[in-house]
Amino acid sequence: MSRSQTNLGWDVLLAVSGPGADQLARALRGAIRDGVLRKGATLPPSRRLAGDLQCSRWVVTQAYAQLVAEGYLEARAGSATRVHCWADEIWRPVPPKPAAPPPRYDLAPGLPDLRAFPRKRWSDAVRDALSTAPHTDLGIPAAGGHPRLRTVLAEFLHRTRGAVTNDVLISQGVCHGVTLVGRALHAEGITRIAVEEPGWTKVWRAAEDAGLEPVPVPVDADGLRVEDIPAGVRAVVVTPAHQFPSGVVLSPERRAALLSWARDVDGVILEDDYDADFRYDRKPVGTVQGMDPRRVFLFGSVSKTLSPALGIGWYVVPPQWIDRVPTAAPSVVNQLALATFIERGSYHRYLRAARLRYRARRDALLEALDPLAVSGAAAGLHLVLPLDIDASEVVDHAAGQGLKLVSLDAYRTRPGDPGLVLGYGNLADSSVADAVAVLKDSIGRSGSGSSRRRGCRP
Template identity: 65%
Template sequence: MAGSQTDWGVLLDLTGPGPKHEQLARALRQAIRDGGLEDGVEVPPSRRLAADLGCSRWVVTQAYAQLVAEGYLAGHAGSATRVRRMASGTGPKAPARATPPPRYDLAPGLPDLRNFPRRPWADAVREVLANTPYTDFGLPEPDGHPRLRRVMGDYLRRVRGAAPGTVLICGGVTDGVTGVCRALVERGHTRLAVEDPGWTRLRRAAEGAGMTVDPVPVDDEGLDVGRIPAGVRAVLVTPAHQFPTGTVLSPRRRAELLAWAWDVDGLILEDDYDAEFRYDRRPVGTVQGTAPGRVALFGSVSKTLSPALGLGWAVLPPQWTVRAHPPPVVDQLALAGFVESGGYDRYLRSARLRYRARRDRLVAALGPARLSGVAAGLHLLLHLDGDAAVVVRRARAADVKVADLDDYRTAPGEPALVLGYGNLADSGVEAAAALLRRAMTTA
């Protein structure tokens, strides 16, 4: 059966709150919901799964019994226990027809994929394959390859003013934040304050790691530190360029945030997601550079090169040990070589010029609109007088993809659109803006 070929230790993530049998039941339930275990697949006998997972047989039998009661598994005396996804109402749906990509993509979150540095990256990969010792092609080290850890530590100190710390190479910011959240839960800290509005994916990652999320409002000075709830000892922030409002955490609020961390013996999770792109103001250094013992700093190449590479990093306080998913060694070493050669810096300089010119064209093409958050990054806010959801639908009908600011809030607020221009073709700026203006004015 297919189930007998499954690597159960990889498929089932036995982390989070609760005793081991609850962790196993939760992991199996999620695997069934996500489609990792299909309808009718045989799950292993309890003794074999217990041996695979390194737990007692009682843990497995309790988890199986719970899922049989919930309808996720079916078991009968003398026969194997099998998945019952169809009976539980969560079975696989008919394949959906693929939605064609929009002609004009103004959604936030992507860099210019058309200008990915294919040749320099290919050169970096060839250099790795030609000159890397065979010993580096074994299993990836859990914390990442030492060379990339050293290179990124030096780069972050040089470019972002980061302080020395434990550099962890991971699969991206979401992977790194998930690892830290799991470590927090293991230490008994199950609440995380997050910016509202904020990046939805990170909020969901924290919840998936077993944390309760406490939204904290953002204003024109950034996170309102004074409204972090009592009892919370961890906070996730984007201080250099708040997503999605584009505000910078003011010096006063930075001081308040650091004072809060010291007062509650807390940890600040700093998402430095697009710090490389500044146009109308000077770069702002990291909070981690001021208090490395209280801040975990996260970054990746997702907003500079491509999210498809799955390359990220975290700089952690020395006392923190975090489990993440190291990227393939060849890609790690290719990034190390790209940075060491100066190719990454050269690419970023040209990208800044390209994005600034594109932003200027978009702002001009939008005409007399109320805009904010235009000084940095790869997105801006377009404030509206009418219903943002209606404008989003009208724009999509015109083949223009935009995002509603409410998609990043916990409750509806002032109507606005989040317009990303990172992956917008230069040839389509004026046409996209014209269609968007029409969607805003159509009766």
Template identity: 65%
Template sequence: MARSQTNWGVLLDLSGPGPKHAQLARALRTAIRGLEDGAAVPPSRQLAADLGCSRWVVTQAYAQLVAEGYLDGRTGSATRVRRIGSAAEPKRPVPVEQPRYDLAPGLPDLRHFPRQRWADAVRGVLTTVPHTDFGLPDPAGHPRLRATLADYLRRVRGAAPGDVLICGGVTDGVTRVCRALQEQGITRLAVEDPGWTRLRRAAANTGMAIDPVPVDGEGLDVERIPAGTRAVLVTPAHQFPTGTVLSPRRRADLMAWARDVDGLVLEDDYDAEFRYDRRPVGTLQGTDPGRVALFGSVSKTLGPALGLGWAVIPPQWTADGHAPPVLDQLALAGFVESGGYDRHLRAARLRYRARRDRLVAALGNVHLSGVAAGLHLVLHLEREAAEVVREARAKGVKVTDLDDYRVAPGEPALVLGYGNLADNAVEPAARLLREAAG
């Protein structure tokens, strides 16, 4: 802006704390907010004369504002205003309108996170932990949590945990094992198709070649594991996303396959605590600890934000990594030891069972599949799933296409998660979904 239009000596207030150039930079920030993008500020010599200060004060203030993005200084050209919020500033992302009803799978009921009990566990750790636990942590995890989880897995899941490793979650544990497999020459991993996309991608990112294997009403079709593959990733207690359970025949076939090829089964036990029609089947790992690596976490029971998981891995396949923060580990140990975790799971099991029943009833006469377990079910459609997803979203309902978890497209279906759906939202969400699917 020309000098005739702006009396800079009057406009700039150089009062306040700090050296002269800092006072000037502060005053200029305020003044140029009222100017247009590209407006010129006075040359440093001219502004110094107007203010009765040295030119060095002005050049230092200009340099500071150029570094902050308020001014654009180019050799041979006037120094000009470059407005924060103009093209010089990265554009703020446009807020994405959140759906009114979220039926995407993957989350537990975050409204019922046991805040008070967890706070008590954290407080107990901080008041009782020995000072030595504030030192360098054990990469395999704190011995107390490892022992606590070994007892829990033996008692609740029928596992045979010889040595529990603490990790950041199932993805972290599987990634470590994939690296260990490659170090010993195993470079292919069979995965369920459909299956959990994030795990498949994580394994591929380590350099593993991925072999998709179909899933049917009995779970993974073991006979279709490609020749030459010596590792397979499965969810036998409750397959994600189809909701099937690996049949006794297939369980026997899978363990026979592992022995025949001298291979490893990676067992993702992601939500086995939630079975509503009967007790959940025990782990594969408990039947052959030398052939199965077992993975679990609190992501589906408490919340993924905690970043706490575990793995029980045959010694020859253990890989290095970093355990979660020690205080969080000890809080989980105390929560489990006090019985708080068991009480939380019992209450959650009742809540999810009732919510699933309500959702099934509210959806009415539709084709659903998946055993009464976990936090999701599958809705089969008579029209393109992608169209239903779009129409449901337009009505404020977020749902997920089953094809999102497939390697190749298949019959149209949706995966409906009800874990984090509020109880009073079940009927209205189901009504809008029926309208979109119809």
């Protein structure tokens, strides 16, 4: 019966394919949704429609009954079956907007070099993890993460970051881990948490999702100003190895002051080990967690090293908190793949190559930016470019030229000195010169140009 009938709904064209009640109901439903059958339209009696379609009357009555139950039709005793609603009353799914084309040049922070993702080695790790994992590993993920990855990461963090731990919990990323820990803090009566100003706003939102109130504390050339943490606050989240976005490293004096503060107020420190793997002038600074494991939660992920698409992070919890912090682990397959990736030395080799690649790209960016002055330690995947004009004008003009930029104000609770945060992690090496040319042009067209008094060339 793959033919069109014109005597349905009193000469309304209706395409019916197949002999069953489901096919007829689908055709009538589509005609109502498309506005072909309007509200109040009378449908043919079931006997007549069955004769026209050369099918059993049961097929028609079942189709009508289904659409009455769904609200498309109404049937009253002694009256014809009618359309109960019409197209304008039916919710129609809005087609998704086409994805915006990627910018020609990406100077926004937050991403590693996605072009350099080790596809072959990662796929090998996934294949090996699936081929060797016992069938029991394919069930519901273990609370806190797979024991194998937890053990591998504990050893890795002890060896490379100076962390002191025998166990690591697995999360979907740093923000996810902060939310989980934040819920435990809130349950213990801690309702406010100090955050760096400026700082990574996604972490602020993660704390808010846990029910905590973020309290901004300023950052200077030595890092978080510990003395400015308000009275009554007993938790703080910091990025001591390489503060985002200022790029400063928490000084030894501030580290000592931060630990002293935590002991004095019986508080806790949430250490975000943000892009700590990338230091270009010397070895990365060790963790604050290693200095006082009973006061410090340590967070990390592969989002800034491999890719955020993997959705794997970790958090080290002080022993007295381990039974109070909720857990929610990501894909077991990816967990096992990461464990394999680390065990084989693939992660170490990838990081070593990435440091050389990012250092060369950073040097090329600094050379192209000259004589503009930037600030930030020789580490991480971003720089700060101070301005003496409205940064939003520069951002808007650059966007029109295919260059993605982010204002420093995007990481503040209130506007401050204008500037840009220049991320070079996902910038192609061949595009550095062209991207900076567009940047300089946007600065020149937006005002008098970048200030050379603020900041210093690292």
